[in-house]
Amino acid sequence: MAAPRTVLLTGAAGGVGTLMRELLPAYGYELRLLDVAPVPDAPQALTADLSDRAALREAVAGTDAILHLAGISLEAPFEEILEANITGTYNLYEAAREAGVRRVVFASSNHAVGYTPWPRPEQGLIPIDTPRRPDTFYGLSKCFGEDLAQLYWDRHGIETVSIRIGSCFPKPFNVRMLAVWMSPEDGARLFHAALSAPDVGHTVVYGSSANTRLVWDLAPARALGYEPEDDSERFAAELVAAEGEFDAESNPDHAYLGGGFVTDPPLWANRHAR
Template identity: 75%
Template sequence: MPAPRTLLLTGAAGGLGTHLRKLLPSYGYRLRLFDVMPVEEVRDTEEVVTADLADRAALREAVRGVDAVLHLAGISLESSFEKILRANIEGTYHLYEAVREEGVGRVVLASSNHAVGYTPAPGPGGPLIPVDTPRRPDTFYGLSKAFDEDLAQLYWDRHGLETVSVRIGSCFPEPTTVRMLSIWMSPADAARLFHAALTAEDVGHTVVYGSSANTRLWWDLSSARALGYEPQDDSEPFAAKLIAEQGELDRSKPEQALLGGHFTTDPPIWPH
């Protein structure tokens, strides 16, 4: 499919959304921004919709006329089940209904490594984690991403709505922990991956891992590369400094031996 002319970017005020606002226009996208929080420093080429995913009328209006949707909106950390349900499960359902009703053909969905967070991380030289590994969510947040992937599959099978679900690792200008050396995705590589996911032919519902071409990589990027993704960055230049400060991973500790890191061991967040 040709590169979409107008892209709805949900979660545009967040950290990843802010990076992509700077990077995606160079790939030919005109951005329509959606977030419950105000978007700062709006450019002349950007449209902005400030609304909640629960506002179905505003959401449908935001979707109308776009060529594709990059869905980053929602809670990106653990929270109470009630908050996760509203933002990440019901909110994503509302988005898919709006996309279906408006006849938009492609969604790129921000999933997460936390959908498989209790999966053991491979040791040095061990086999990479495939995308078809059984889902083992590590939190209500991870559970919501597992749901979102299934929702995407349902809308492909029932309605022919294509989705690429991207299990994002950690997307920051540089990694900040030793664990992150294995799952880091540079913002520039994020833009490359999302562009590939938006433009590849016949994706149906495809699940990919989102990271750079890290020397210490934990998961298999072959399904992402099949979309045309060619990562250019590697976390290894940051490794020596981080290891000197934090030490090598201690695989006797679950938070360092499991894919989901501290999400697998942090105390649960109960309603309050």
């Protein structure tokens, strides 16, 4: 599959969306922007909610692919997650089906498997087929999105790469992130690979940089053509000095892959918990 030229970027005003607005055009993409909030410095962007089916039909018309980053990216009451992440993702896939769009890249999350225990060194990397164990309603919505993607591939032939993103920020904010961090530049590399790789059907991959402290298997992402170039280890000394070393045995925020999302109550408002 040749790299598509026109890509609908949902969630274009969000954190990852803002980074990708800057980075993805270098790969030859013309981005069409959609968000529930106005996109700064982009008067042509569509401002609409994922519940607005007419707006979604307008947004997807004439596009070659969709990079779906929109939705609530933290834990929230179930009713809010249901509307934004579950019903909203269904509405987007329906619009894609009606418009004949054949490729979606879905921003899933490591929180779809958040109750997976943090692996000990002798256990090796967490495989992509590890059982899903969502840690929150947010994580549950990502499980739904992966299943929806599978259904639309099997029933309608819409290909999807579901990327279980770790933490995509310019730099990691805590020692847990040293394992799951994805630099914005590697994020663009992975999204480009997911948009352009041939014959993906429905493929699920983990999304992070090639970190020294990596805990999950990046082989499925590499099979798409993804070649990460960054490593979080250059930030390690500063973070370890501030927090101490990662300790899955005694720190409850380190016991599971989902980190602070697994605590009770989860860290609903702390974006750095990702």
